[in-house]
Amino acid sequence: MAVSKFTPAYTEAHSLSSQFSSLTETSVFNNRIRFSHPLPRPHNARVFCSVSQNELQAPVAAQQNDTPKIKHECFGVFCVTYDLVAEEETKSWKKLINVAVSGAAGMISNHLLFKLASGEVFGPDQPIALKLLGSERSFEALEGVAMELEDSLYPLLREVSIGIDPYDVFKGVEWALLIGAKPRGPGMERAALLDVNGQIFAEQGKALNAVASRNVKVLVVGNPCNTNALICMKNAPNIPPKNFHALTRLDENRAKCQLALKAGVFYDKVSNVTIWGNHSTTQVPDFLNAKIGGVPAKEVIKDNHWLENEFTQKVQTRGGALIKKWGRSSAASTAVSIVDAIRSLVTPTPKGDWFSTGVYTTGNPYGIAEDIVFSMPCRSEGNGDYELVEDVIFDDYLRARIKKSEDELLAEKKCVAHLTGEGNAYCDLPGDTMLPGEM
Numbered sequence: 001m002a003v004s005k006f007t008p009a010y011t012e013a014h015s016l017s018s019q020f021s022s023l024t025e026t027s028v029f030n031n032r033i034r035f036s037h038p039l040p041r042p043h044n045a046r047v048f049c050s051v052s053q054n055e056l057q058a059p060v061a062a063q064q065n066d067t068p069k070i071k072h073e074c075f076g077v078f079c080v081t082y083d084l085v086a087e088e089e090t091k092s093w094k095k096l097i098n099v100a101v102s103g104a105a106g107m108i109s110n111h112l113l114f115k116l117a118s119g120e121v122f123g124p125d126q127p128i129a130l131k132l133l134g135s136e137r138s139f140e141a142l143e144g145v146a147m148e149l150e151d152s153l154y155p156l157l158r159e160v161s162i163g164i165d166p167y168d169v170f171k172g173v174e175w176a177l178l179i180g181a182k183p184r185g186p187g188m189e190r191a192a193l194l195d196v197n198g199q200i201f202a203e204q205g206k207a208l209n210a211v212a213s214r215n216v217k218v219l220v221v222g223n224p225c226n227t228n229a230l231i232c233m234k235n236a237p238n239i240p241p242k243n244f245h246a247l248t249r250l251d252e253n254r255a256k257c258q259l260a261l262k263a264g265v266f267y268d269k270v271s272n273v274t275i276w277g278n279h280s281t282t283q284v285p286d287f288l289n290a291k292i293g294g295v296p297a298k299e300v301i302k303d304n305h306w307l308e309n310e311f312t313q314k315v316q317t318r319g320g321a322l323i324k325k326w327g328r329s330s331a332a333s334t335a336v337s338i339v340d341a342i343r344s345l346v347t348p349t350p351k352g353d354w355f356s357t358g359v360y361t362t363g364n365p366y367g368i369a370e371d372i373v374f375s376m377p378c379r380s381e382g383n384g385d386y387e388l389v390e391d392v393i394f395d396d397y398l399r400a401r402i403k404k405s406e407d408e409l410l411a412e413k414k415c416v417a418h419l420t421g422e423g424n425a426y427c428d429l430p431g432d433t434m435l436p437g438e439m
């Protein structure tokens, strides 16, 4: 088991070490330890603590031979099977959810994990277990991340585990936030990036297929995220294709900001913004259907040239402009947009509005090619699922732009045919294909 090969890194020790001081009742009943810990924990949960076995004394019950059971794959007091009694305030809490995050030692995760743990994403009554996926490269860094999570004392954060094997880390997860991917280095062809990262997402798709919850929701962030999401989906035939998303919410947020700026309003007045297509420089920020203060954006911003050129290009290349200034790629705003993307699926979409996410095109009502992952407008009832929005309009400009992004994704798909089970790959990408962060 890959996870336990490593020195124990994290978790419940933290819960316990902090809980030991805050417990109101700690006692031994029938050789079982009972804590006034607010939430039941699965008895076979594999958890890691940041204190070594030597440092941590097993409680009295654990030293007795008959009960409770000591599980050898875990550490110290966390190996004890114990009963937990819910505190009054947590009785209304929902059932614990398991959320896997890959690239957990990377920059985006460094913002995201703390938002997940705080309750900002899934709500103040939703306890959470975080399962962090890294690699041998990043394992120590993952331990550091877990230590910071410990030190943050989030009441809703019930478990943290770290590992390098997706088959371990994805076990039973209800959400998989796939952020880890190799960055495109200088001189690296996009085709090579598609192949290197595609392998990662093929492997992770297989792992999700084998061990995740059957209704796991998968959000692919690692670039090129649309095609990575397609690869992941194709390698997970037992998970509904509808459950796979590629993150284009950052692009939507960027578009909203630019429209607000131009119109001289705050961005809460901007709604119905769709990003169509690929998370690349061919993406199409849709100003035809967008609204500002409930009015079509084109009636507020009467500068078509600006909309078709400056606005569109600014959104498409915002990532690169930020890298030029900041020297690194968008991490905080990406984490915020991941939060937005998840919240859009777990809370009902405000009436009349919608949100953008990259989803499987099969059965789409817009005439977009089937069998790719394409960003489109969606609405949700807040149950994790979504429906495509039908009441959108098109003009020639929008159609032509969408076609360009569609062609790009169809070409990307051919490059990864060897990873989707569709035969030999043939890679002939449009020359100007770039990530938003490349300029």
Ligand SMILES: NC(=O)C1=CN([C@@H]2O[C@H](COP(=O)(O)OP(=O)(O)OC[C@H]3O[C@@H](n4cnc5c(N)ncnc54)[C@H](OP(=O)(O)O)[C@@H]3O)[C@@H](O)[C@H]2O)C=CC1
Binding pocket: 103, 104, 105, 106, 107, 108, 109, 133, 134, 135, 136, 137, 138, 139, 179, 180, 181, 182, 183, 200, 220, 221, 222, 223, 224, 225, 246, 247, 248, 249, 250, 251, 279, 329, 330, 331, 334
């Ligand atoms: N869709 C979107 O809107 C956006 C997507 N992105 C993308 O998100 C991804 C992560 O960004 P960010 O967190 O800033 O990146 P970082 O470089 O900070 O972290 C990326 C993580 O990817 C992992 N990784 C996986 N495979 C490799 C590999 N072969 N070589 C190197 N690292 C690898 C590394 O973790 P480990 O060693 O543990 O595997 C690393 O920690 C990137 O692909 C980026 O392009 C970024 C911004 C917006």
Ligand SMILES: O=C([O-])CC(=O)C(=O)O
Binding pocket: 223, 250, 318, 319, 320, 329, 330, 435, 436, 437, 438
């Ligand atoms: O190109 C990148 O890696 C960063 C990115 O996706 C963005 O800023 O939108």
